[in-house]
Amino acid sequence: MRVVKEPGAAHSGLSDWYWQRLSAVVLALLLPLPFFLLVAVYGGAVDQQGLLDILDHVVSRLLHTILILALIIHAYMGLKVILEDYVHTIAWRIPLIGAMLVMMATFGIWWLAMIWAWI
Amino acid sequence: MAEIIKLSVFRFDPEKDDKPFMQTYEVPLLKSGMKLLDALNYIKWEIDGTLTYRRSCGEGVCGSDGLNINGVNGLACITPIEGLKQPIHVRPLPSMHVIRDLVVDMDHFFDQYRQIKPWLQSESPMPEHERLQSPEDRERLDGSYECILCGCCTTSCPSWWWNGDRFLGPAALLQANRWIVDSRDEATGERLDQLEDAFRLYRCHQIMNCMEACPKELNPTAAIGHIRRKLLSRKS
Ligand code: SF4
Numbered sequence: 001m002r003v004v005k006e007p008g009a010a011h012s013g014l015s016d017w018y019w020q021r022l023s024a025v026v027l028a029l030l031l032p033l034p035f036f037l038l039v040a041v042y043g044g045a046v047d048q049q050g051l052l053d054i055l056d057h058v059v060s061r062l063l064h065t066i067l068i069l070a071l072i073i074h075a076y077m078g079l080k081v082i083l084e085d086y087v088h089t090i091a092w093r094i095p096l097i098g099a100m101l102v103m104m105a106t107f108g109i110w111w112l113a114m115i116w117a118w119i
Numbered sequence: 120m121a122e123i124i125k126l127s128v129f130r131f132d133p134e135k136d137d138k139p140f141m142q143t144y145e146v147p148l149l150k151s152g153m154k155l156l157d158a159l160n161y162i163k164w165e166i167d168g169t170l171t172y173r174r175s176c177g178e179g180v181c182g183s184d185g186l187n188i189n190g191v192n193g194l195a196c197i198t199p200i201e202g203l204k205q206p207i208h209v210r211p212l213p214s215m216h217v218i219r220d221l222v223v224d225m226d227h228f229f230d231q232y233r234q235i236k237p238w239l240q241s242e243s244p245m246p247e248h249e250r251l252q253s254p255e256d257r258e259r260l261d262g263s264y265e266c267i268l269c270g271c272c273t274t275s276c277p278s279w280w281w282n283g284d285r286f287l288g289p290a291a292l293l294q295a296n297r298w299i300v301d302s303r304d305e306a307t308g309e310r311l312d313q314l315e316d317a318f319r320l321y322r323c324h325q326i327m328n329c330m331e332a333c334p335k336e337l338n339p340t341a342a343i344g345h346i347r348r349k350l351l352s353r354k355s
């Protein structure tokens with residue numbers, strides 16, 4: 001009998017999958033909200049001051065924060081899976097995933113700074 | 120004169136040929152309800168004895184004649200000639216290393232099957248007679264035990280094409296689930312441990328090619344979903 005030389009399971013697949021699904025659910029719930037707002041603005045139901053008031057409200061800021069976190073987690077997980085699918089050389093894969101993580105984190109921090117008016 | 124069937128068959132003999140090529144054959148329609156395997160047999164026995172392929176039972180039980188037929192994986196022995204567009208393109212299972220003509224190397228496929236430990240694991244002492252199972256528990260094995268390990272599903276899975284070295288593929292995962300749902304097996308925990316991996320299990324992207332390819336009409340995608348739910352409920 002041939003012995004299978006195989007390193008076994010990494011015990012980490014579930015969390016990737018879990019975060020991807022969870023962030024998808026959050027996105028499905030929250031992503032329509034900005035579009036409603038957009039429609040309301042273009043429809044004339046909300047004027048500029050009204051829009052600013054809505055965006056400034058602490059609840060909107062919290063929802064906005066959750067939305068952007070979910071968006072980044074979802075995009076990161078999705079692109080990670082694609083890189084794992086197609087980039088087979090570990091020496092390429094790990095730096096690429098790392099670079100992507102840095103880019104997304106930077107984008108996320110910048111966006112959060114705008115939401116909470118840090119700068 | 121009998122009706123003629125046109126076939127275009129993948130040929131490759133690594134000892135003689137530099138490159139694979141498609142060879143055309145014409146075979147008479149021998150009987151109504153004739154299967155593709157009958158045509159291959161006719162070629163081998165009457166026209167060209169060098170054509171090489173695997174087959175044994177001739178009735179969809181042994182799983183040895185999985186082929187790519189007009190672009191779709193299936194068993195030659197139960198695929199009727201009728202309804203196939205001609206010339207019928209017959210190729211080996213996709214993404215597999217060809218040993219000769221339609222014969223592919225299945226070693227890795229069966230290695231992966233062995234990795235899921237496809238046997239009953241139990242700690243409790245051997246009962247005096249057989250290990251009993253209620254009819255309901257037995258019913259939970261329906262849809263899994265029928266698998267004949269033909270490889271049609273696994274070799275049609277794009278995820279397995281890209282990452283077959285690590286992703287176990289639909290056939291092995293269907294069988295992994297078969298042992299997870301078996302009421303007599305007591306190694307569910309270890310089985311789940313061995314599957315929780317971004318590649319071994321989660322490389323399945325639910326493309327469902329496997330389900331469409333399966334000549335036994337089994338549903339590996341659903342089995343993979345069941346394993347995922349098991350893992351999720353264990354952790355949440
Ligand atoms: S459902 Fe999963 S296992 Fe089946 S073909 Fe698609 S990726 Fe492969």
Ligand code: SF4
Pocket residue numbers: 265266267268269270271272273289290293332333334335336337339
């Ligand atoms: S699940 Fe179907 S296609 Fe896959 S190996 Fe088993 S019988 Fe063949």
Ligand code: FES
Pocket residue numbers: 173174175176177178179180181182183184185194195196197
């Ligand atoms: S010859 Fe046995 S399954 Fe086709």
